Amino acid sequence: xxxxxxxxxxxxxxxxxxxxxxxxxxANIFTFYMIRFRKCGMSTTAIVYLxxxxxxxxxxxxxxxxxxxxxxFWVLQPFWHSNPWCGILGFLQYGSxxxxxxxVVVFTIERFLVLSSTTAKQHLSQAWVTKLTCTAIVLVAHMxxxxxxxxxxxxxxxxxxxxxxxxxxxxxxxxxxxxxIIVWIATFLSGGIPIVLVIIFNYLIxxxxxxxxxxxxxxxxxxxxxxxxxGALRRTVLLLGTVSAAFVLLSLPRFITYCILRxxxxxxxFNRNDxxxxxxxxxxxxxxxxxxxxxxNFLLYCMVSRCFRRELLQVMxxxxxxxxxxxxxxxxxxKVFSVTDHKAAPSTSPMTVVLTGLRTTE
Numbered sequence: 001x002x003x004x005x006x007x008x009x010x011x012x013x014x015x016x017x018x019x020x021x022x023x024x025x026x027a028n029i030f031t032f033y034m035i036r037f038r039k040c041g042m043s044t045t046a047i048v049y050l051x052x053x054x055x056x057x058x059x060x061x062x063x064x065x066x067x068x069x070x071x072x073f074w075v076l077q078p079f080w081h082s083n084p085w086c087g088i089l090g091f092l093q094y095g096s097x098x099x100x101x102x103x104v105v106v107f108t109i110e111r112f113l114v115l116s117s118t119t120a121k122q123h124l125s126q127a128w129v130t131k132l133t134c135t136a137i138v139l140v141a142h143m144x145x146x147x148x149x150x151x152x153x154x155x156x157x158x159x160x161x162x163x164x165x166x167x168x169x170x171x172x173x174x175x176x177x178x179x180x181i182i183v184w185i186a187t188f189l190s191g192g193i194p195i196v197l198v199i200i201f202n203y204l205i206x207x208x209x210x211x212x213x214x215x216x217x218x219x220x221x222x223x224x225x226x227x228x229x230x231g232a233l234r235r236t237v238l239l240l241g242t243v244s245a246a247f248v249l250l251s252l253p254r255f256i257t258y259c260i261l262r263x264x265x266x267x268x269x270f271n272r273n274d275x276x277x278x279x280x281x282x283x284x285x286x287x288x289x290x291x292x293x294x295x296x297n298f299l300l301y302c303m304v305s306r307c308f309r310r311e312l313l314q315v316m317x318x319x320x321x322x323x324x325x326x327x328x329x330x331x332x333x334x335k336v337f338s339v340t341d342h343k344a345a346p347s348t349s350p351m352t353v354v355l356t357g358l359r360t361t362e
Contacts, residue, residue: 006275009284014073016288021066024295028058031298034311041307045114046236048130049107050297053100053243056138057294060096063089065291076161077168086171087149094148094186098141100294101194104247106137108201111240115208148186151179184262191255198244205237235305242304243297250293253286 032054034040035047042050068089071078080089110133113120123129157170173179261272261283275281301308 009275009281010073013069013284013288017065017069017073017291020291020295021061021070024061024065025058027295027298028054028061031301032058034301034308034315038311038315039307040301040305040311041235042239042305043125043236044127045110045125045130046107046239048127048134049103049110050239050243050301052134052138053103053107054297056096056099056103057297060093060100060294063092063096065294068093069291081154081169081171083154086152086154089171090152091142091145091149094145094190095138095142097190098145099138101190101247101251102137102141103134104244105194105197105201106133107240108198108205108244111237112201112205112208115205115237144189145186147182150174151182180262180266187255187258187262191251191258195248195252195255198248202241202244205241209237235307238304239301242300246296246300247293250289250296253282254290257283257286 032051035042035054036051040047067078067080071080079085110124110130114124115121151174152171153174154169154171156167157172159166159168257279260279265279271277272280272283275284302312
């Protein structure tokens with residue numbers, strides 16, 4: 001029975017990861033299109049941050065889930081078990097992971113600063129500042145992930161395939177002190193520190209909104225922020241809170257199980273693929289949850305954003321194209337009539353102007 005459970009768990013992962021790629025990659029690309037080119041009721045900064053998040057999550061799905069995990073379960077000898085791909089893949093994976101985590105962190109901090117400081121709002125609400133910030137996050141994330149290309153090495157490993165012993169090159173963890181230090185730093189940069197910062201600043205945002213609602217009336221808040229700005233701000237905070245909560249809930253189990261594996265089972269003889277050990281099962285389940293984080297944003301936006309759902313419905317039913325075509329025809333017709341009127345021969349009769357409804361002013 002225990003062997004059947006292990007086989008079933010491996011089978012679930014063999015189906016789960018390709019399914020994430022099939023659903024997640026198109027969903028992220030479509031999410032980028034919806035946020036960037038449709039009117040989903042988001043602020044300018046939210047459009048930039050969430051568009052960038054959709055892009056880096058797509059790359060994470062490609063590097064980690066498609067090339068690494070899917071090929072590991074379905075192909076005997078994936079191409080990245082050779083040089084130089086063994087090191088390059090680690091660099092690309094952690095670069096996209098850092099980028100995704102820290103975009104959520106910086107977006108959360110930016111929302112808090114905008115809410116709490118008028119000066120910060122004037123500077124941070126500009127689109128070029130947000131684009132520059134996202135570019136810097138992605139570049140720094142990939143620079144920091146360069147050492148991750150050194151923690152693995154290609155070495156021959158003996159396998160039993162169809163009852164025969166074979167020796168194949170495998171990209172394996174380099175059991176050295178500096179590798180352990182790099183991995184611990186990466187664990188906290190990609191999971192521990194972002195989770196703590198997101199929790200702290202979301203609490204501060206909630207506390208700030210609570211105090212504002214207690215001190216100022218709705219009319220005063222409307223005067224301070226304006227009706228449209230206040231609505232966009234509320235929608236942005238709601239989206240941010242949902243994305244942040246999903247990030248924490250799906251990433252925290254991976255951080256906890258990884259810390260347990262690296263402290264209590266950090267032994268070269270420990271078999272990470274032995275699913276009869278509970279921590280191995282828990283670790284893989286936590287991996288599945290964290291990888292799910294890169295595919296759920298489309299569903300989250302559908303759940304919490306009415307404007308996103310409206311635009312999605314228009315795209316799916318092609319109503320938007322019909323409206324745009326009708327508007328184009330009307331605009332063209334008006335231009336034709338205006339040209340006709342403009343070219344009409346001027347009348348030779350004298351013009352008469354009649355003033356009506358005159359009032360005496362004092």
